[in-house]
Structures are given as C-alpha cells and as structure tokens.
Amino acid sequence: MDNPLPxxxxxxKGRRILxxxxxxxxxxxxxxxxxxxxxEIAEAxxxxxxxxxxASFQPNLVLLDVMxxxxxxxxxxxxxxxxxxxxxxxxxxxxAKSEAEDVVMGFDAGGVDYLAKPFRPKEVVARxxxxxxxxxxxxxxxxxxxQLSKANAAKDRFLGMCAHDLRNPLSSIRGLAELMDENAIGxxxxxxxxxxxxxxxxxxxxxxxxxxxxxxATIEAGxxxxxxxxxxxxxxxxxxxxxxxIEAAKKSMRIEMVRLANDPVVEVDRNKxxxxxxxxxxxxxxxxxxxxxxxxxxHASESHAGFAVRDNGPGIPESERxxxxxxxxxxxxxxxxGEKSTGLGLAICRKIVEAHNGTIAVENIPGRGAxxxxxxxxxx
Amino acid sequence: xxxxxxxxxxxxxxxxxxxxxxxxxHLGVTRIFEAHNGATAIEVYKAERPxxxxxxxxxxxxxxxxxxxxxxxIDPDCVVVMLTSLANRQTIDQAVALGAANYIxxxxxxxxxxxxxxxxxxxxxxxxxxxxxxxxxxx
Numbered sequence: 001m002d003n004p005l006p007x008x009x010x011x012x013k014g015r016r017i018l019x020x021x022x023x024x025x026x027x028x029x030x031x032x033x034x035x036x037x038x039x040e041i042a043e044a045x046x047x048x049x050x051x052x053x054x055a056s057f058q059p060n061l062v063l064l065d066v067m068x069x070x071x072x073x074x075x076x077x078x079x080x081x082x083x084x085x086x087x088x089x090x091x092x093x094x095x096a097k098s099e100a101e102d103v104v105m106g107f108d109a110g111g112v113d114y115l116a117k118p119f120r121p122k123e124v125v126a127r128x129x130x131x132x133x134x135x136x137x138x139x140x141x142x143x144x145x146x147q148l149s150k151a152n153a154a155k156d157r158f159l160g161m162c163a164h165d166l167r168n169p170l171s172s173i174r175g176l177a178e179l180m181d182e183n184a185i186g187x188x189x190x191x192x193x194x195x196x197x198x199x200x201x202x203x204x205x206x207x208x209x210x211x212x213x214x215x216x217a218t219i220e221a222g223x224x225x226x227x228x229x230x231x232x233x234x235x236x237x238x239x240x241x242x243x244x245x246i247e248a249a250k251k252s253m254r255i256e257m258v259r260l261a262n263d264p265v266v267e268v269d270r271n272k273x274x275x276x277x278x279x280x281x282x283x284x285x286x287x288x289x290x291x292x293x294x295x296x297x298x299h300a301s302e303s304h305a306g307f308a309v310r311d312n313g314p315g316i317p318e319s320e321r322x323x324x325x326x327x328x329x330x331x332x333x334x335x336x337x338g339e340k341s342t343g344l345g346l347a348i349c350r351k352i353v354e355a356h357n358g359t360i361a362v363e364n365i366p367g368r369g370a371x372x373x374x375x376x377x378x379x380x
Numbered sequence: 381x382x383x384x385x386x387x388x389x390x391x392x393x394x395x396x397x398x399x400x401x402x403x404x405x406h407l408g409v410t411r412i413f414e415a416h417n418g419a420t421a422i423e424v425y426k427a428e429r430p431x432x433x434x435x436x437x438x439x440x441x442x443x444x445x446x447x448x449x450x451x452x453x454i455d456p457d458c459v460v461v462m463l464t465s466l467a468n469r470q471t472i473d474q475a476v477a478l479g480a481a482n483y484i485x486x487x488x489x490x491x492x493x494x495x496x497x498x499x500x501x502x503x504x505x506x507x508x509x510x511x512x513x514x515x516x517x518x519x
Contacts (some may be wrong), residue, residue: 167465167487168393168395168487171399172395172399175399175403175489175493178489179399179406179490182406185402
C-alpha cells in the first residue's frame with residue numbers, strides 16, 4: 001500500500017476545534033481549557049462568523065453556543081450539515097439552560113452532544129476527547145476500507161494481466177505438443193510420445209487454470225458484460241450434452257436429457273451460460289463412477305426455468321457444503337478418471353448465474369449422488 | 381487442407397510463429413513467409429505478394445489494425461485473417477470493417493484453428509483458385 005496508515009494509537013494533540021460563542025469571557029475560558037489539552041483553537045463570535053471560519057479552519061469539532069444574536073446555534077448547525085454533509089465535523093452544543101427540550105432540539109439539528117454552562121473543565125475535556133476519538137476511529141476505518149478496496153482492485157488487475165500474458169506462450173506449448181503428437185515433425189518413439197503427451201496434458205491444465213483465473217478477475221472487477229438473448233433451455237443444453245457424451249463414453253458413461261413438453265425460454269448470454277452448463281456436466285462426469293448414467297433435467301415454474309444435473313458421485317458432505325461455490329473451494333471428492341480440478345469452476349458458475357439474476361443450488365440425493373439445480377428468470 | 385497458395389505469418393512472438401508455421405505445414409501449406417512486426421510484414425507483402433496474411437492484433441509499435449490498413453492500401457483484395465489472444469469484440473469488428481476476412485483465436489486448439497483457416501480459404505478462394513498460385517516460395 002502506498003500511503004502509511006494514520007497512527008493507530010489515538011493521539012489527539014493538534015486536532016482543530018472551532019469554539020463559537022457571543023460571550024467573549026466564555027470563549028476565553030473554554031479556549032484556555034482546550035489549548036491546555038494541546039488542541040488548536042479558532043474562535044467565532046456569531047453564527048455567521050462561524051460559517052466563515054469553518055470554511056478556512058476546517059475544524060475536527062465544533063463547540064456551538066445555542067443562544068446568539070443573528071442566526072442561532074441550531075440554524076448554524078443545520079447550515080453546516082447541509083453544506084458539508086457527511087464530511088461535517090461533529091457539533092457539540094453549549095447551552096446555558098440544559099433543559100430537555102433544548103437538548104432534543106440540538107440533536108434534531110444534527111448535534112452529537114451538549115455541554116451545560118457554567119463549564120466543568122473535566123467534563124468538557126472528557127466529552128471532547130470522546131467525540132474526537134470516535135471521529136478519528138471512523139476516519140481510520142474509512143482509510144482502511146479505502147486502502148483495502150484499492151489493494152483488491154490492484155490484485156484483480158494483476159491477476160488479469162498475469163493470466164493474459166501467460167495464455168499465449170501456454171497455447172503455443174500446448175499446440176506444439178499436440179502437433180508433435182500428431183507426427184507433424186515425423187514419427188515419435190514411444191518414449192518421445194509419452195513425454196510429448198505429458199507436456200500437452202500439463203500445458204492444457206495450466207491453460208485452463210489461467211483461463212479460470214482470468215474469468216474470476218474479470219467478474220470480480222465488475223467487467224462481466226452479458227449479451228442476453230431469449231434462448232430455449234433445451235437449445236441451451238443440447239450442444240454441451242452432445243460434446244460431453246463423447247468424453248463420457250471414454251468412461252463408459254452416458255448423459256441423458258429429460259425434456260418438458262414445451263421448452264421454456266430464458267434470457268441468457270449463451271456463451272456465458274454454456275460455460276455453466278459445460279462445467280456442471282463435466283463435473284458430473286468427472287466425479288461419477290465408470291458405467292453410470294448422468295441425467296440433465298429441464299424444469300420450469302411460473303417465474304423461473306432451468307435445468308438440473310444429477311450425478312452418481314459421492315454427493316456433497318454436509319461439512320464441505322459451505323466451500324462449494326467459493327473461490328478455490330476444492331472438496332475432498334476425487335475425480336474418478338484422474339481429471340484435474342482448479343477449485344474455481346463452481347465459483348465462476350455461481351457468479352455467472354447470479355449475474356443473470358438466477359440461482360444455483362445443490363442437493364444430495366440419498367444413496368445416489370448430488371443434484372445441481374440452476375434456475376433463471378423466465379423470458380416473457 | 382486444399383490450399384496451394386502462400387501465407388504470410390505476422391506475429392511479434394517467436395513461439396506463436398513457430399506454432400502457427402508448424403500447424404500450417406502440418407495442414408499441407410508449403411509456402412510460408414514470416415514477419416515479426418508490421419513494417420517487415422508490409423515489405424514482405426510487397427516483395428512476395430502472398431495469397432493470405434495471418435496477422436497478430438497486438439504488436440508493439442505498428443499494431444495489427446494499422447498494419448491491416450496499410451496492407452489494404454497496397455492491395456485492396458488481400459486476404460487477411462486476424463490472430464487474437466482474447467476475443468475482443470470491438471477490435472474484431474474494427475478489423476472486419478477494415479476488410480479482414482476472418483479472425484482466429486491463438487489459444488484455440490490446433491483443430492479449431494485449422495477449421496477456421498479452411499473456412500476462410502473456402503470463402504475467399506472458392507471461385508478463383510487460379511489466384512492462389514503465388515510467386516515461388518522461400519524455403
């Protein structure tokens with residue numbers, strides 16, 4: 001972080017207090033007490049003057065007499081609050097009569113506290129210290145939040161840049177390995193082929209990780225732009241189911257789709273939603289035992305429509321449920337065919353579905369596996 | 381791939397040129413020229429008149445769009461396929477508006493790249509295959 005944090009131990013010396021009173025003697029007394037405490041003091045003899053001095057002095061706290069000729073303390077306070085809004089320094093009213101009504105009016109006008117005349121120096125000092133400390137803590141907190149959001153944005157930018165610059169070389173490594181495996185530079189020996197396939201596999205998983213990191217960075221930075229169009233749920237699923245069936249066949253599995261009589265229509269960014277569909281179906285293939293059947297079920301209600309992916313995997317242990325849709329939330333279940341997992345897939349799914357104002361949830365089917373349900377608002 | 385013409389490959393990154401040229405050779409393209417920046421690409425284009433140009437979008441100094449503009453000034457009929465690393469819709473639209481025939485994502489699997497190239501060749505050289513006989517290649 002570029003700026004050092006303000007000193008966390010609360011040192012209030014040098015804080016600026018604006019004292020406003022039409023009575024010179026009162027100003028002198030209060031000024032004496034406060035200067036002795038190490039504060040910097042500015043004085044004003046009327047509400048009008050207070051507004052002027054406030055602008056140039058930028059106090060951390062205002063002590064404001066209620067009864068003054070010209071505009072009174074309450075009006076002065078309201079004007080200050082209106083002019084400076086959230087940034088306005090706390091105002092403590094000073095009143096000769098500390099009657100309940102006066103006090104209430106003071107709070108209504110935006111005051112944080114009141115002090116009764118004649119002053120008791122210890123009370124004045126204690127109350128002022130409390131309000132200045134509060135104010136300083138609020139400032140520190142704002143500063144911290146500000147620094148953290150800047151650091152977080154910098155992290156996302158860095159992640160995005162990093163992932164972006166890694167993609168090209170990784171694609172080349174993967175592509176060259178694939179071409180060698182296809183005998184593009186001549187026939188390979190068994191050992192050479194094994195090495196080339198290892199290079200291909202490793203660069204392929206790195207590329208996937210980098211792509212997912214880029215997705216997360218894009219989404220986190222608020223740069224996820226959706227190009228939504230009305231799409232039938234079956235239309236949304238078909239291609240992914242078809243492609244996944246080719247992979248699934250390698251594990252003697254198959255994916256079946258259960259349709260409705262009328263295909264419901266939702267409004268989605270087809271590319272982004274395909275990522276969700278692919279991810280859920282691929283997960284089901286990844287974690288289900290060889291030879292099992294995965295079902296993709298279309299569902300619809302009055303307001304929502306979507307699909308469910310039902311697998312035959314180990315289900316989601318209750319103790320791990322909370323990690324499921326979080327970044328890097330890898331669970332204990334292991335892929336059944338040695339596939340890789342980055343722990344980002346479902347987090348990205350959730351972010352994409354939520355960007356569509358939809359929901360994603362998971363249920364365990366006792367003795368069978370898990371069911372992931374995606375619901376999206378119906379298109380009208 | 382049914383293509384007897386020559387291709388000029390333009391990318392500032394050597395590994396991309398290596399990958400793409402191996403892929404092109406694997407697909408049966410025998411006459412391949414390479415350039416590592418826009419200025420060289422224009423020189424090579426003027427000297428060799430290749431049938432197709434594969435042009436990187438992101439290059440230092442003279443970028444892909446600028447190079448595309450220059451190539452189109454030299455030869456309004458030149459067939460240019462843009463090479464992108466991320467599908468940046470805006471850049472692609474700009475390239476198409478400037479006369480690019482197609483775009484290919486460099487991070488796509490070789491199979492997909494091959495298919496996109498074949499599509500472009502089918503569209504651009506369908507009726508006048510004779511045009512695809514360019515000058516003699518440099519090995």
